[in-house]
Amino acid sequence: MSDSRLARAGWRIAGYAFFLGLWQLASGTVLDDVLLPPPAAIAGEIAGIAASGELPLHFFTTVSTIAVGFAIAYVLGAAIGLLMGRSRWWEAFLGDGVMAALTTPGLVFALVTAMIFGLGNLGPVVAVIVTSFSYVTVNVVEGVRAAPSDLVHMSRAFGRTRTQLLRHVYLPFLAPYLFTAARYGFSVAWKIATLSEVIVGTAGIGFMMRRSFQEFNMTGFLAWVLIFFAFALFLERVVLQRWMRRTLAWRPEVAA
Amino acid sequence: MNDVAKIRVDGLRKEFGEVRALDDVSFEVSGQEFVSIVGPSGCGKSTLLNVLSGVEPATAGTIRITEGERRARLGYVFQSARLLPWRTVRDNLLFVQETRDAAVRERCERYLDMVGLAHTAEQFPGQLSGGMQQRVGIARAFSIEPDLLLMDEPFSHLDAITGRGLRRELHELWTRTRKTVLFVTHDVSEAVELSTRILMFAKGGRLVSDQRVDLPFPRDGSSDEVALARADLLRRFESLDLLAT
Numbered sequence: 001m002s003d004s005r006l007a008r009a010g011w012r013i014a015g016y017a018f019f020l021g022l023w024q025l026a027s028g029t030v031l032d033d034v035l036l037p038p039p040a041a042i043a044g045e046i047a048g049i050a051a052s053g054e055l056p057l058h059f060f061t062t063v064s065t066i067a068v069g070f071a072i073a074y075v076l077g078a079a080i081g082l083l084m085g086r087s088r089w090w091e092a093f094l095g096d097g098v099m100a101a102l103t104t105p106g107l108v109f110a111l112v113t114a115m116i117f118g119l120g121n122l123g124p125v126v127a128v129i130v131t132s133f134s135y136v137t138v139n140v141v142e143g144v145r146a147a148p149s150d151l152v153h154m155s156r157a158f159g160r161t162r163t164q165l166l167r168h169v170y171l172p173f174l175a176p177y178l179f180t181a182a183r184y185g186f187s188v189a190w191k192i193a194t195l196s197e198v199i200v201g202t203a204g205i206g207f208m209m210r211r212s213f214q215e216f217n218m219t220g221f222l223a224w225v226l227i228f229f230a231f232a233l234f235l236e237r238v239v240l241q242r243w244m245r246r247t248l249a250w251r252p253e254v255a256a
Numbered sequence: 257m258n259d260v261a262k263i264r265v266d267g268l269r270k271e272f273g274e275v276r277a278l279d280d281v282s283f284e285v286s287g288q289e290f291v292s293i294v295g296p297s298g299c300g301k302s303t304l305l306n307v308l309s310g311v312e313p314a315t316a317g318t319i320r321i322t323e324g325e326r327r328a329r330l331g332y333v334f335q336s337a338r339l340l341p342w343r344t345v346r347d348n349l350l351f352v353q354e355t356r357d358a359a360v361r362e363r364c365e366r367y368l369d370m371v372g373l374a375h376t377a378e379q380f381p382g383q384l385s386g387g388m389q390q391r392v393g394i395a396r397a398f399s400i401e402p403d404l405l406l407m408d409e410p411f412s413h414l415d416a417i418t419g420r421g422l423r424r425e426l427h428e429l430w431t432r433t434r435k436t437v438l439f440v441t442h443d444v445s446e447a448v449e450l451s452t453r454i455l456m457f458a459k460g461g462r463l464v465s466d467q468r469v470d471l472p473f474p475r476d477g478s479s480d481e482v483a484l485a486r487a488d489l490l491r492r493f494e495s496l497d498l499l500a501t
Contacts, residue, residue: 154338157309157330158352158400168351172342250342250380 037219045223054208059227061204062193065121069128070189077133077185078178081140091141101134106192114200124196124204132189136181143177176251179244183236190232262286263308263404263436268317270300270307270461277303278461281317285453288434292447292454300461301440305406308438323403331402331435333410337389339381345392346377349399367399368392370432371425387418391425398429405437411446420477423449427474444493448486449477456493464496 020039027038037045049055080098083090109127117123147170155165197206198213205224212220263285270278277300285291293301306312308319309330321328339348349364350356368374371391373384381389390410397405410426411419427450430437441447447454448469456465467489475482 150334150336150338151340153311154332154334155351157311157332160352164351168340168343172340175342248342250382 035218037222041219042222042226045219046227049220049223049227055227058204058208058224059231061121061201062197062206062228063231065124065197065204066128066186066189066193069125069193070132070186072125073129073131073133073185073189074136074182076129077136077181078140080133081137081181082144084137085141085144085147098134098137101130102138106131106188106195110192110196110199113196117200119200119202121201121204123200124193124206127192127196128189131192132185135185135188139177139181139184140174143174146173148173175247179240179247183240186235186240187232190228194228262320262322263438264318264320265308266318268304268307268319269315270303270312271315276460278307278314281461281463283455283463283466285436285438287436289453290430290437290439290451292439292441292451293457294441294444294447294454295457296459297442299457299459301442301457302408303461304457305408305438305440309406321404328403329400331397331400331405333390333393333397333405333407335409335412337381337386337393339389339392339396341381344378344380345373345384348381348392349396352396352400354400363401364395364399367395370398370429371395385418387414387422390414390422394422394426394429398433398435402435405435407437407439409441410439412442419446423477424474426450431473444489445477445482445486448482448489449475454489456496458496465492467492 023036024038024040027033027036030036033041080094084094084098085091106127109130110123113123113127113130117126151169151173152165155169160168194204194206194209197204198210199206201207201210205228208224209221212218212224263283265284266282268278268281269276279300281300281304293304295301303312307314308321309332321330323329339345340351343351345368346364349368350361353360353364365374365377368377371394373388373391373395376384376388376392381392384392390413394410397407411422414422423446430450439447439450448471451469454465454467454469455463456467458464469485471481471485
């Protein structure tokens with residue numbers, strides 16, 4: 001098992017080496033190095049941003065937009081998902097609205113919230129909520145519909161209370177769905193947060209991207225993109241996956 | 257013994273819309289009996305257990321399950337083990353207990369040991385075979401020290417050899433605890449091997465026969481006496497025309 005783990009880490013590093021190499025080769029040959037600066041230049045730019053003391057302000061502006069927006073979206077999305085999964089009436093009432101939210105391009109919400117809330121942080125937060133809640137909803141609906149009726153029946157037969165049922169049957173059963181919801185929802189949330197900041201931000205990673213764009217500074221632009229990429233990767237690989245492995249340890253395919 | 261459950265079912269009827277699942281069923285079970293409920297598919301065997309346990313309401317009739325003055329505590333074994341896959345074997349037993357004090361924990365370990373699975377306490381159900389899972393299910397039902405055990409074809413999903421081993425184990429558990437058991441099965445041999453009494457149901461949920469099984473325990477499922485008793489029962493049942501509604 002650890003052998004295959006090692007091999008996978010090797011392939012992952014090889015993947016990075018391959019694409020960075022390709023990038024290095026293309027820079028200055030396929031595209032002018034102003035349009036495609038080499039990786040080393042971006043790394044230098046990131047170091048410069050870190051040294052300038054700008055990083056924490058913009059980083060935390062964006063992260064807090066996502067954190068607040070996505071937390072609200074998650075609770076809202078899960079609540080709507082529970083309602084829709086458990087009742088056909090609520091599904092009829094809310095279903096098309098959720099589908100509309102799911103299929104509308106994020107840009108539409110970014111623009112609408114920009115017009116309503118103007119410059120500042122509120123627009124991006126609202127944009128994150130309306131864009132990402134539906135991803136949570138559809139996953140929760142699916143989970144609630146698949147609820148294990150035989151285990152519920154068993155618990156009732158043994159006289160378990162509703163609280164016990166919720167804690168020991170429904171929640172553990174829904175956990176994989178909630179994780180999937182968190183991953184999809186989060187990936188959408190961070191995209192829309194940056195996009196919205198590009199339009200109305202007065203600080204944040206998206207705002208810095210806009211500034212780099214206006215200055216036609218591709219090095220700066222890509223540096224901010226990579227900073228965010230590193231953060232998103234950290235959340236997904238380290239935080240979410242570890243948490244998931246611990247919660248889902250009972251599943252043979254997770255334990256392996 | 258005080259440890260005796262009594263079931264009194266009187267004029268029990270259960271209908272699902274137009275379909276009659278149980279038709280005017282009356283019987284009594286006194287303590288320490290192992291009663292099998294047999295009959296063709298769709299004769300209301302499982303419905304009877306569901307109604308007795310209160311999962312389904314009866315359409316008419318009365319059910320009294322009492323243990324002395326108080327309501328009897330019921331334990332269940334289902335067709336599939338129905339264990340919580342996200343809890344360890346030990347936690348599956350603890351899940352159905354009213355408290356988690358030392359005595360209760362000790363009791364859970366004891367019943368796990370009785371079905372030979374003490375060593376799996378820390379494992380998840382997914383790591384066990386189907387037969388082992390069903391044994392955990394049986395240990396779980398016994399571990400609440402029920403006054404009455406309801407079992408719904410618990411061995412029907414298992415292969416013949418595993419089923420045979422588990423029947424022997426169940427019989428031993430029953431001999432040691434003498435719990436009152438209602439055991440639904442479609443397998444007459446199984447019923448003859450395990451029971452002190454057999455209730456036969458016919459299509460439409462009619463109770464058509466109530467037989468004692470007067471063979472000494474332990475009974476060997478492949479012995480001549482059991483085969484004879486089984487043949488005798490089947491002949492009687494055939495004469496009752498079970499499929500007529």
